[in-house]
Amino acid sequence: MKGRNMTRWRDPAKDPRQEAKSNLITPEGHARLSGILDHLSRMRRPEISAKVGEAAALGDRSESADYTYNKKELNRVIARIRYLGKRLDELQVVDRLPADTGRVYFGAFVTLEDEDGDELAIRIVGHDETDTAKRWISVDAPLARALLGKALDDEATVAAPGGETRYIITAIDYRDPGASR
Structure with missing residues (x-):
């Protein structure tokens, strides 16, 4: 497995990708993410699942580009659904104005x-x-x-x-x- 899933080593203390992200979101942003999750769960996943089933029914899966492509796409959609579900649970919606609107705060x-x-x-x-x-x-x-x-x-x-x-x-x-x- 050498090299397949390997990436360059980064010091976790200095890696900007490891920095904690704030869990704040505006009501509009929360509604948008919820809409994306709903669309992926209700529309996109069943559509791609049907395509995978149709391609699998045609025969040899190892040589079917249609099956391979749709299976990868289905895995991406499932991963995105899982990520959005977890992320939406973590987020805190800021749905009110700050007490001092003369200063810069979240949502300004x-x-x-x-x-x-x-x-x-x-x-x-x-x-x-x-x-x-x-x-x-x-x-x-x-x-x-x-x-x-x-x-x-x-x-x-x-x-x-x-x-x-x-x-x-x-x-x-x-x-x-x-x-x-």
Whole structure:
């Protein structure tokens, strides 16, 4: 079995993949993950199971590319269902606004201005709902960690590969989670 499932050794103390992830999630993110789990369980898994059964009924499984592909896909879907089920049980839904909405906390929409005067609008969300296209960053990200607890017009410094970057908080907004239900 040498090499088949082997990966490069990483020191667990320094491996960023081993860092603990926060278990916070917004109500929208929880609903999305629940919807994905429901779709995989009710629609996708039975559909692929039927394809595997049809391919198995045709004869020699060892030479059937259709059987092999669908069996691998079924295993991926089952693994994803198992992961989502466990992850949803661990998550804590943050469904209320913080007591002090003048400071940056989980779920905040924050507008930042860098040293060059360029604006950056982000939202601080849970690890499972990050989206670079929407500029939603994880609460565990270095920028989010630097912003947590800061107020309007405060300065936050973030270490970046090109050196430190300074941001000034120009706007903090919270959208009421109960209003979207």
